[in-house]
Amino acid sequence: MNGRIAVLGHLKDQAAAALIEDGKLVDFLIDMPGEGLRPGAICRAICERPIKGQGGIFLRLPNNGKAYLKQAKGYAPGQILLVQVTGFGEDGKATPVTPKVLFKSKYAIVTPGAPGLNISRSIKDDDLRDELMVIAHEEMEGSDAGLILRSACVGADSEEIAEDVAAMRAMADQVMADADGTEAELLIDGPDAHHLAWREWDAASVATDDEAFENNQVYDLLEAFTYARAPLSGGGHIYVEPTRALVAVDVNTGGDMSLAAGLKANLAMIKELPRQLRIRGLGGQITLDLAPMPKKDRKMFEHSLRATLRKDTIDTVLAGWTPLGCFELQRKRERLALRDLLPNGIF
Known part of the structure; x- marks a missing residue:
């Protein structure tokens, strides 16, 4: 399977799309179940309760949904406001919105x-x-x-x-x-997933037949992202494990015991990280528990990480180093976690 192909189909009765390049899954989209608002939706909302000390305000969405607007100075309860959904709220939290519609x-x-x-x-x-x-x-x-x-x-x-x-x-x-x-x-x-794939992906061909997912091995490629462990080039591997508070990414060198093993594994992780987070649908606070490497290599690591994330389609902020030597990121929640959409696996 050579070239770049967009595969449109359904998974668990939800519209889904897979982007495959030379046999490798590089992106995956799937609709959320139920009747919640998708990112990009535009609606009239009603201002309700301001949050003192935080500068935000809760809004009432259609069907009694709840939204949260940051930096809401000047808005009063009862006011009608045109807003656009910017992402998915965490479980049990309000949907994030913005008054700057696009x-x-x-x-x-x-x-x-x-x-x-x-x-x-x-x-x-x-x-x-x-x-x-x-x-x-x-x-x-x-x-x-x-x-x-x-x-x-x-x-x-x-x-x-x-x-x-x-x-x-x-x-x-x-x-x-x-x-x-x-x-x-x-x-x-x-x-929805199909429209978003058409809008955002540049693919040489598109497969839309009833057996498109099966004919293009989408199920097999996607199954690897339901496990925590993911291989890295050079023999190392990472564990990507989401919790309610954060997403932990643990970097391991594998069998490489050389002096440069830690740096090589960390640089290999950088190349793989955006794909892993994108397909798994993970955002929020990301904590990288890196393989051991000298402090003098930190600048090289940061430069490589910044350059790689700049090419990614989802906004990610580099927060910096922790006292224990981990590196933290803050990533926009544009997608629902794959593990929540497919809690019992692909089939």
């Missing part, structure tokens, strides 16, 4: 309240940037909203890009016109 598609992001026409910095070709700016001006003329053209525009048909921008602008105009209602209401649902 309308995001494969090629375009429309930003109400943030005017300006922008093109992804990763697009370097001057001729293409000029062509895209013409499209942006034509499709956003007369709008107070801003626009960001994404890196996926490279190689895309100009008419398709223009249609995408027009569709996002129309959606933004419709939702913003409905913002002044009097009840909590879902206005736009967040993308």
Whole structure:
């Protein structure tokens, strides 16, 4: 199995998508069960109870759901607020939301309240940037909203890009016109796994037939991520073990007893860590219990970790070293944990 293929199917009656590159699972998406709001959903919410001393406020979502808004200065109980779901709340906690709504598609992001026409910095070709700016001006003329053209525009048909921008602008105009209602209401649902795969993944081919998961060995590839142990290049391995408070990642050198074994295992862990966290759906506080290495190698470790995480699609903050020599990260909760979605395994 060579190349990069997106496989769309269902797992446990939920829409799911797998991204496979040269036979290796590099990403996996699955819908949450039930009727909860997906990340990206936009709705009217009602302000309820401010949290003194923390600057936040609880909101009431549609169907009596609960949300929490940070930095809520100026909002009062009973006020109607347009918000967008930004991630999944921890078990038993409110859903995180933001008042800064975005309308995001494969090629375009429309930003109400943030005017300006922008093109992804990763697009370097001057001729293409000029062509895209013409499209942006034509499709956003007369709008107070801003626009960001994404890196996926490279190689895309100009008419398709223009249609995408027009569709996002129309959606933004419709939702913003409905913002002044009097009840909590879902206005736009967040993308399901199949839509999100289309929007975010760049794949040479797509498999959507009824036997797509089985024909592309998705079940076998995914099963490895239901276990705590994961191999590393060079013979080492890690244990990825989520708890309620944090996710612990233990790095082991395996059979390598050389002086540089610890550094080699830690660097190998860096290459594998984003994939493991992404597919397992893990976020929040991440504590790395590293293999022993000299303190003089810490700067090299941090530089490599920062460069690798910069390429990841999920925001992760480097918090730093602990007194016991562990390294801590804070990762956005964009997905539900795979172990919670599949508590009894894949089948």
